[in-house]
Amino acid sequence: MNLPDLPVRAVLGDLATALDAHGTAVLVAPPGTGKTTVVPLDLMTRADGRIVVAEPRRLAARAAAARMAALLGEPVGESVGYSVRGDRKVSRRTRIEVVTSGLLVRRVQNDPELPGVATVLLDECHERHLDADLLLALLLDVRGGLRDDLRLLATSATVASGRLAELLGGAPVVTAHARTYPVETTYVPPARGERAEACVARAVRKALAEGDGDVLAFLPGAGEIARVAGMLDLPGVDVLPLHGRLSPSRQDAALRPGDRRRVVLATAVAESSLTVPGVRAVVDSGQARVPRVDHRRGLPGLATVRVSAAVAEQRTGRAGREAPGRAYRCWPRHEQAGLPAYPEPEIRTAELSRLALELACWSTPDGAGLSWWDAPPAGPLAAGQNLLRTLGALDGDTVTDRGRRMAELGLHPRLARALLDGAAEVGPRHAAEVVALMDAGGTLADVDAELRRLRDDRGSRWHTDTRRLERLVTARLGSAFGQPIADRSPANPVASSTRSPRTPNAPDPALVVALAHPERLARRRSPDSPVYLMAGGTAAELPSGSGLGDAEWLAVAEATRDPGRAHGIIRLAARADEELAVRAAPNLVTERDEVTWSGDVVARRVRRLGAIVLRDRPLREPDPALVREALVVGLRDGDILTWTADADRLRSRMAFLHAVLGAPWPGVGDDALLSRVDDWLEPELSRARRRADLARLDTAAALRRLLPWPEAGRLDELAPDRIEVPSGGRFRIDYSTGSPVLAVKLQLAFGWRETPKVAGGRVPVVLHLLSPAGRPAAVTSDLESFWANGYPAVRAELRGRYPKHAWPADPHAP
Incomplete structure (x- = not known):
């Protein structure tokens, strides 16, 4: 076997020695050095057993297997094969198998000992895909407890190898240095108002005009690739897409040299693991798709973000693999310094x-x-x-x-549940059709209409996905088809309805959607409203023209929440009914007595599907404990109690003592009283059945239950309700402002030398001294100072206004 003369050949011996000595190793090698293809071929010659290469993407797995098989002069499936979702080419003679990380996770789960496997090569670890991180953790556990002879080799295109080596038990790090060519970088930022796709198309034309060779352009997704391809009408140049949802034949076309110049429009699949031959120029949109929760579909999704500096450098390097090259970055030069250093690991951002x-x-x-x-x-x-x-x-x-069967399908748990349970209810084919639609997303709002459209579109990948899912679920459930799930397993969440069951294997897309998203079963709020309440408690609006406007119930597959809108928007849904909803989501069905507060006590027996009320009826004898809880809510929400003047004065006096003296005098603010309803509103609160019962409560008597003992005996001494003036009359003190205030005619205060005090002599009473007509004449809390300094002027004024009244020069005499 003649291995190609690639830089990694220089370290093959060191790598073999490291694996023999430690059982683990880390290989740091930039893209294009041969780590994905040359290393496995070399390992095959040095040890017995199968070499399994784990790749993060299906396209990279297929391409790597094809390249290694070509180096051996064999077809794929002989010495070198591959296994990816929906496609497998291996044989008994296969020594090297390239698989996706997710698929290998399932194999490890099914048989952790990995019989016959000598070495696992984990490629492109630096990309930090979720499946790859999980696979690494599981393989380390296997090696530590079951297979200490299993050799693990982790490869990375970056120098961030320290953590990898630490995880692999202090594994040796072997570095292969790339034979690189210089790459000239040019920044081509978008013009004012120019869309990103238009900027990329302009940069592609510039790259073709300024040099020879093919152009590799990086875009975030298939949609952007299609739009850019539509902008490039280039005579004599082939424009080829390259992304994961293409058929294998179209992917292979982009990876083969052509007779004419080529422009390859690729997603991140072309960043590493595979080489696009003939590339002399790279155009980088500066964008990437990264995993995020897709709230619209309730499934893992992708969001468009700026690339990291490491990814930008890796993309640039693709132009210098075979010869000096050029890179065109579609963002301003000054933004380069603001890029994040590395991409965020999926495990931190994904669902x-x-x-x-x-x-x-x-x-x-x-x-x-x-x-x-x-x-x-x-x-x-x-x-x-x-x-x-x-x-x-x-x-x-x-x-x-059920969870284990769901895991074996390799789908998101929502889709796996819908496929497994839905296949038994409506048949494998129909369940697969609906699951394939939910996985990819639709263009029409009505699931039935979208399925009809897809069935007529023979070129849609949906057909391929449907066939694969049908085969998958048929292999998992086999003869279980044809009988309702509820009959097969009493533990199964899909239960039979109290009404006559639907016909097994009858097409029913709403049931399949509801199995994936039970919390999105939705019922119209009112007959003329386009707003639906979903079982999860969220309201969503059905847009006009959806074709579903007459449906009372919907099973919602996709919904968005747009900023500035009061409700979400339903994007994809199927007609449903109450019977289907109860069958699909029995664990959301509850029937209980509900006693709530709505201006008064409301007692009902309510049957719900999540937040959706199915039916309710009044309760004649509600649970007293529930009634009490509702009344407490009413106490918090409204003014139920009748606060008499006596009760208000007592509350003010108690609040004053609490503020001045503190414990043990209790607080009587609203929050304090609500926190101690057991101490002052019982037993009346537990006996009450409606608002009127509490309205009749003697609040003054109830408040006195909070007075501390034995201090309660000093209430009238410390915060007297009334105080005697020198003339012998008794007048009420007002504590409502937080300070004791006595409003009294000035003539009645004659004879007082000092200000009266309360709270055991701590707080002087604020005296509002009034004229004979009851109008304010002076306010003071220092009576001695007032007599000496303020009274002469007040006396002069009042003598002139009220000459018939006595205004002695000496106010100390009563």
Whole structure:
């Protein structure tokens, strides 16, 4: 076997020595050095057993297998084969098998000992895909407990190898240096108002005009690739797409040299793991798709973000693999310094229900005990576990039989549940059709209409996905088809309805959608309203022209929440009814007595599907404890109690003593009283059945229950309700402002030398001294100073206004 003269050949001996000595190793080698193809071929010659190469993407797996088979002069499937989702070419003679990381996770789960496998090569670890991180953790666990002879080789295109080596038990790091050519970088930012796709198309024309060779342009997704391709009418130049959803033949076409110049429009699949021959120029849009939760579909999705500096450099390097090249970056030069250094690992940003299911199958629901590059965040992992319990995949923290079957399908748990349970209810073909639609997304709002459109579009990939899913679920369930799920397993979440069951295997897309998204079963709020309430509690609006406007019930597959709108928007849904909703989501059905507060006590027996009320009726004898809880809510929400003048004065006096003296005098503010209803509103609160019962309560008597003992005996001494003036009359003190205030005619204060005080002499009373007509004449809390300084002027004024009244020069005499 003549291996190609690539830089990695220089370190093959060192790599073999490291693996023989330690059983693990890290290979750092930039793209184009041969680490994906040359290394496995060399390992095959040095050891018995199968070499398994794990790639993050299906396209890279197929391309790597094809390249290695070509080097051996064999067809794929002989010494070198591959296995990806929906496609497999291996034989008994296969020594090197290239697989996707997700597929290898399933193999490890099914048989952790990996019989016959000598070495696992984990390629492109630096990309930090979720499946790859999980696979690394599982293989390290296998090696530590079952297969200490299993050799692990992790490869990376970056120099961030320290953490990898640490995870692999202090593995040796072997570095292969690339034979690179210089690349000239030019920045081609968008013009004012120019779309990103138009900027890329302009940069492609510039690249073709300024040099020879093919052009590789990086775009975030298939949609952008299609739009750019539509802008490039280039005589004598082939424009070829390259992304993961293309057929294998179209992918292969982009990876083969052509007779004419080529422009290859690619997603991130071309960043590493495979070489696009003939490329002399790279055009980089500066954008990438990264995993995020797709709230519209309730499934893992992708978001468009700026690339990291590391990714930008890696893309640029593609122009210098075979000769000096040129790179055109479609963003301003000054923005380069602001790019993040590295891409965010998927495990930190992705929806983790599928990871949670794999961990439960591994009997480590929280991932504890595994060696992680980055451990899964607790919050998203717990959210994923809660979803799995809703879908019947987990019982507590233990995976159920259904959960294991769902995991074997290799789909998101929502789709796996819909495919498994839906196949038994409506037939494998129809379930596969609906699941393939939910996985890819639709263009029409009505699921039935979208399925009819897709069936007529023979070139759609949906047909391929449907056939693959049908084969997959048929192989998993086999003879279980044809009988309702509820008859096969009483533990199954899909239960038979109290009404006559639907016909098994009858087309029913709403049931399949509801199995994936039970919390999105929705009922119209009112007959003329386009707004639906979903079982999960969210309101969503059905846009006009959807074709579903007359449906009372919907099973919603996609919904968006647009900023500035009061409700979400339903994008894809199927007609449903109450019977279907109860069958599909029996764990959301509850029937209980509900006693609530709505201006008064409202007692009903309510049957619900999540947040949706199915039916209710009044309760004649509600549970007193529930009534009491409702009344407490009413106390918080409204003014139920009748506060008499006596009660208000007592409350003010108690509040004053609490503010001045503190404990043991209690607080009597609204929050304080609500926190102690047991101490002052009982037993009347527990006996009450409606608002009127509390309205009749003697609040003054109730408040006195809060007075501390034995201090309560000093209430009238410390905060007297009335105070005696020198003339002998008794006048009420007002504590409502927080300070004791006595309003009294000035003549009645004659004879007082000092200001009267309360709270055991701590607080002087604020005196509002009034004229004979009851109008304010002076305000003071220092009577001695007033007599000496303020009274002469007040006396002079009042003598002139009220000459018939006595105004003595000496006010100390009564």
